[in-house]
Amino acid sequence: MGRINIIGFLQPEDIIPDLTSDQKDQVLAELAAKVEERNPGLNRAELCKILQERERLGSTGIGDGVAIPHGKVKNAKELVLVFGRSLAGVDFNSLDGRPAQLFFLLVAPDEAVGIHLKMLARISRILKDPATRKRLLDAADAAAIYNVIREQDSCY
Template sequence: MKISELLNPQAIVADLQAREKDLALAELTDALIAGEPSLNRDEVIEVLQEREKLGSTGIGDGVAIPHGKLAGIPELMLAFGKSSAGVDFESMDGQPAHLFFLLVAPEESVGVHLKTLARISKLLKDPAVRQKLMDAEDPQAIYQVILDEEA
């Protein structure tokens, strides 16, 4: 399964306004809900915050992949956000995060959840891809970068 198949273009925020971790999680959750209104906002945020307590999902190189598992959802869901200013996400390298993939998976899923995290990590490992995403100015352009990279 491709990232572009899981990511609803409605769930892309081209200019995250949040400057701190909890607000960024809330803003990304709102984007996810824009594409999937049946989700419970408070439940999603709680799951993400619980996961962050285990250790930051800021993986370095300006990237964070907040994720968690949620009961009662039919499939894995993604949101994407870009912050020009950056968010202190307590990343491993101490640098602010600029690119975010928020991932929520069904509680019983294991394989697809891990495969998707690996795909996102692989995609964002490439500095050229990160730069293209930073340069993209609107949700459609961001989505197109992801489509092009997966082609």
């Protein structure tokens, strides 16, 4: 399968620079709404249910202000990514107890295993860097956020 790039699945239109939600379930719903808007075949309500079930297994808040909610959806044709940012931060039951500010929502087709795991690993690797996280928080808008992600995506 080779190397997988975030930018192959994320466009500036897939980015919410200022999430309005301040609760975990609302953030999931806001991100799911963006998925539905950008991928009309996918249903927001069904996606919310899948994401909430996944969160019950354990928080996808990986710490350092980062959360990567994800789930598998039967009628997804390919991997779908959206990115959201909450400058205020949201309690996401993260591993380190800190609020999450940077969210990558990943939706994969039911049968996709390898690509799904590779993308999770790639996102984690890029967001491990404190300087990258700071640049994402400081970015002025969706286009600037996209440029930071694109730049980091090409480094690894």
